[in-house]
Amino acid sequence: MPMNDMEQNHCPEVEGKNVDYFQRAQWLRAAVLGANDGLVTVTSLMMGVGSVKEDIKPMLLAGFAGLFAGACSMAIGEFVSVNTQRDIEMAHIMRREKAMKNGGENYKEEADQTEREQLPNPVQAAFASALAFSVGAVLPLLAAAFIREHKLRLSVVITVATSALIAFGVVGARVGGTPMLKSATRVLVGGWVAMAITFGLTRLIGSKGLQM
Structure with a gap:
């Protein structure tokens, strides 16, 4: 009997926690995915252009183009x-x-x-995804906007992106009730891989004589 009473006392609390996390799953997935995509996509684009162009203007143009295109793509994709x-x-x-x-x-x-x-609600989901993407995308743009020196600009963008990736992983784990270290590491490594591939391949294409 004591065990049954204990189980009855604890079950509602556990069930309540499960319900909370389940209800959070929809908006948390869209928010974290959107912000992470915005950050990684725009940072990768800026790093790719920065690998072959030292001028700040092409780098920022690529970043803004990625922000607009990505936000629209996320909104339409989530709506559908x-x-x-x-x-x-x-x-x-x-x-x-x-x-x-x-x-x-x-x-x-x-x-x-x-x-x-x-x-x-499709409209709410589309708006939330576009907004989350934009929040993530604007971070590397702000980091690079006022730095004229090429190498320093790239370093600052990487540093800001790394910090934001860790933060997104920690926030996602915190709200979702999952292990923080595992979540942050997964998000960080994935972002680094995407940026490194974009940087390397763009630099390779640029070094082969493609005029930009």
């Missing part, structure tokens, strides 16, 4: 994805409603109405 998810869930609700009515089961319209209200 969430609409598809919404259509699938709505079709499931309608099939279940029809089956219950045809089978003579007790149909609860209130329950289905609640489920409809809880369906994901």
Whole structure:
């Protein structure tokens, strides 16, 4: 009996925590993914251009182009994805409603109405993704905007990107209830790899005589 009482006392708390993390999953995924994509994409573009051009203008232009294109792409992609998810869930609700009515089961319209209200909102998801991408993308742009010396500019951009990647990993782990070190390391290494590949390949193409 004491064990049962203890289990009853602890289960609601555990279930509450699980529900909290599950409810956070949708917006957390979009926010972390969007911010991380914005940071890595724009930083990689700027590093790639910076590998063959010392002038600050092409570097900033590439960064702004990446910000605008990426934010639009994230918004459209999230809008289409969430609409598809919404259509699938709505079709499931309608099939279940029809089956219950045809089978003579007790149909609860209130329950289905609640489920409809809880369906994901495509417009909100698109806006959140675009905003998160823009927040991540603007960091390397701000870092490079006022530094004229080429090597120092690249170093500052890398430093800011590294710090932001670690921060995104820690925040994502903190809110999502996952191990911080593992999350931060995964985000950091992934970002470094993307930046290194972009920098190396762009520099290689530039060194082969491609006029820019």
